[in-house]
Amino acid sequence: MLKLRLIIIIALVLPIIAQKIKTQVGQWWQKRSEQLEHLRLFKILEKKIFIIKDYVFDILDLFYSEITGPRIVSATTNPPISGLARLFTALLLKEAGIKDVTILEYQDRVGGRVHTHYFTDDPNDERRLYGELGAMRLPYIDGRPDLSVHQLVFDTIDYLNEYNKEDDPDKEIKTIPFIFSNPNGLYYFNNKKDPYDKMITKNYSKTVNITKLGYPDSIPDDYASFYNEALAPFFKELDIDFTKGLKALKRQFDYGFVDLAMEAYTFDPNFNTSWKTIDKGMQRLPNAFLPLIKKENYTLKYNCEVYKLEKTEDGQNVRVHWKNNGKKESDIFDRVVVTTPLGCVRHWDIPSTLSYQKQRAIRELSYLNAGKIFLQFKNRFWEKSPLETGGLQTTSNVGIVGGTSSTDLPVRTVVYPSYYQGLPTNGSGVLLASYTWNDDAARYAPYTEEERFELALKDIVTLHGEIARKEWIPGKENNKAHYWTNDKTVVGGAYAKYGAGQLEFLMGAMMRSEDYIHWAGEHTDIHNAWILGAFNSGVRVVKEILQENLMNDKWLKLKNMRLLKYWNGNLDAYAGY
Numbered sequence: 001m002l003k004l005r006l007i008i009i010i011a012l013v014l015p016i017i018a019q020k021i022k023t024q025v026g027q028w029w030q031k032r033s034e035q036l037e038h039l040r041l042f043k044i045l046e047k048k049i050f051i052i053k054d055y056v057f058d059i060l061d062l063f064y065s066e067i068t069g070p071r072i073v074s075a076t077t078n079p080p081i082s083g084l085a086r087l088f089t090a091l092l093l094k095e096a097g098i099k100d101v102t103i104l105e106y107q108d109r110v111g112g113r114v115h116t117h118y119f120t121d122d123p124n125d126e127r128r129l130y131g132e133l134g135a136m137r138l139p140y141i142d143g144r145p146d147l148s149v150h151q152l153v154f155d156t157i158d159y160l161n162e163y164n165k166e167d168d169p170d171k172e173i174k175t176i177p178f179i180f181s182n183p184n185g186l187y188y189f190n191n192k193k194d195p196y197d198k199m200i201t202k203n204y205s206k207t208v209n210i211t212k213l214g215y216p217d218s219i220p221d222d223y224a225s226f227y228n229e230a231l232a233p234f235f236k237e238l239d240i241d242f243t244k245g246l247k248a249l250k251r252q253f254d255y256g257f258v259d260l261a262m263e264a265y266t267f268d269p270n271f272n273t274s275w276k277t278i279d280k281g282m283q284r285l286p287n288a289f290l291p292l293i294k295k296e297n298y299t300l301k302y303n304c305e306v307y308k309l310e311k312t313e314d315g316q317n318v319r320v321h322w323k324n325n326g327k328k329e330s331d332i333f334d335r336v337v338v339t340t341p342l343g344c345v346r347h348w349d350i351p352s353t354l355s356y357q358k359q360r361a362i363r364e365l366s367y368l369n370a371g372k373i374f375l376q377f378k379n380r381f382w383e384k385s386p387l388e389t390g391g392l393q394t395t396s397n398v399g400i401v402g403g404t405s406s407t408d409l410p411v412r413t414v415v416y417p418s419y420y421q422g423l424p425t426n427g428s429g430v431l432l433a434s435y436t437w438n439d440d441a442a443r444y445a446p447y448t449e450e451e452r453f454e455l456a457l458k459d460i461v462t463l464h465g466e467i468a469r470k471e472w473i474p475g476k477e478n479n480k481a482h483y484w485t486n487d488k489t490v491v492g493g494a495y496a497k498y499g500a501g502q503l504e505f506l507m508g509a510m511m512r513s514e515d516y517i518h519w520a521g522e523h524t525d526i527h528n529a530w531i532l533g534a535f536n537s538g539v540r541v542v543k544e545i546l547q548e549n550l551m552n553d554k555w556l557k558l559k560n561m562r563l564l565k566y567w568n569g570n571l572d573a574y575a576g577y
């Protein structure tokens, strides 16, 4: 009887459960399909908007659009090249035996966006009173050059050290650890402050109610792991085969997401990545190329602003026009390598025969705003315990050497220089009081440099207490603020940041050589915004020049050099660029 009743109950209940499951699965499926459909439509729409947007403004350009393939010349190449991409290109051209190379440089220094600002006349000053306006750190994976995507940069440093060893030992580049993050660095959000490893971390959020930290309770407990989990499958693909992984990313998600994934891939959420910087300034890297340029009798002209490129009448060469300290000059070259950021090139006169896609890339490529504010102090109070300095206390009350503090105050990110590690803590020092990107950077832009110092100091006082104001050394000569968007040698942003569709639509066009003009620089490489991108692009253009001049043997020799052992331009990801 009991059995029967059970069977009846089961017989009655099972269909209800089955129906429920069916309904639930049906609802889930419908929702999922809708989501996928939305995503599909979104992608199509975005793609269309991206294409249409340009047609509206440039419909006429289409009549002139023509992809002019590079032609082979057998004459000796003497490319004038304009930062680091140009210097590295010069190095490779030297290795390939090309004798006649001219470098036209707008500034009175080499290095472009690798720019150390020294607050003393002596760059070798042991007090290390300097700040990196541009590049400041180099990533690597300890003991695994094969996995270190940026290995080419370290191999170049080795090459230059070897090259300069005998005749120019003062040009030696010494790398030292760059402390990327520090458990003692501060988190200051919603007017609450504590060391980095205590506050707003995954573990902390589990033990402390997130609302107590001023956040809405809609934030899930395990929010911190979401980002890593979402990106993990892409990183796995890139680790197995970078080019294939990149192709897959591009195919599926070229909607700004690839740029995000690539940035996160370098910054590596699993923290396999270690970091280095160059002692006494990153500027030592470009400076170390100078002996090579001199010994090779390459021409390096400072204070020369290129403003026009034109094809010669016979169409076989390029005339380059520039202003040398304001005075107009020009010369004819067989090959030209443009490594200048596209914001500058936008104002140049360039041959109208350049393809529509190339002109579009010059016009549209997105660049990211970035700004830095350096403040100088009589004492590096931040390296001492707040108990000692009278600063605001935290639960650990430990000083900070290297690493960063993060905050929702306008300064956003404070970087504590790593290069003071090991120096007596009583000394003076320069603090990167504010490193900002995007709109955060733009919000300092309208202020004078002196106003920016004061604004940044205000936030440093909030983070570290009145000691900061007491120790600050005022004056323009002792502090420095730089907003890259307004820098005339970059124009419109600190470095390329591919927007939706730009990798797919603009990258190949940006790389392609046309009319004997070759295009290099960080913006023409998937590792944009890194020194590596500039170097990679240098290898690519030298390959182009050699191959287009029927010197493939030279390219093969170059490619087999130790220096290029870990070069990977991932050119397959841009088939037929």
Ligand SMILES: Cc1cc2nc3c(=O)[nH]c(=O)nc-3n(C[C@H](O)[C@H](O)[C@H](O)COP(=O)(O)OP(=O)(O)OC[C@H]3O[C@@H](n4cnc5c(N)ncnc54)[C@H](O)[C@@H]3O)c2cc1C
Pocket: 082, 083, 084, 085, 086, 104, 105, 106, 107, 110, 111, 112, 113, 114, 133, 134, 135, 136, 137, 138, 304, 305, 306, 307, 339, 340, 341, 344, 370, 371, 484, 488, 489, 490, 494, 495, 520, 521, 522, 523, 528, 529, 530, 531, 532, 533, 534
């Ligand atoms: C704020 C910031 C932080 C960064 N952080 C890092 C980092 O930590 N690690 C890292 O690896 N990379 C970093 N980068 C990126 C790195 O600095 C760049 O990718 C790299 O230096 C770019 O080299 P490039 O040769 O392509 O361009 P640039 O270095 O900009 O070289 C272009 C050259 O063209 C010259 N020029 C401009 N206009 C003209 C003209 N009309 N005529 C002649 N010459 C002209 C300029 O003076 C310059 O020398 C950072 C960049 C910035 C801005």
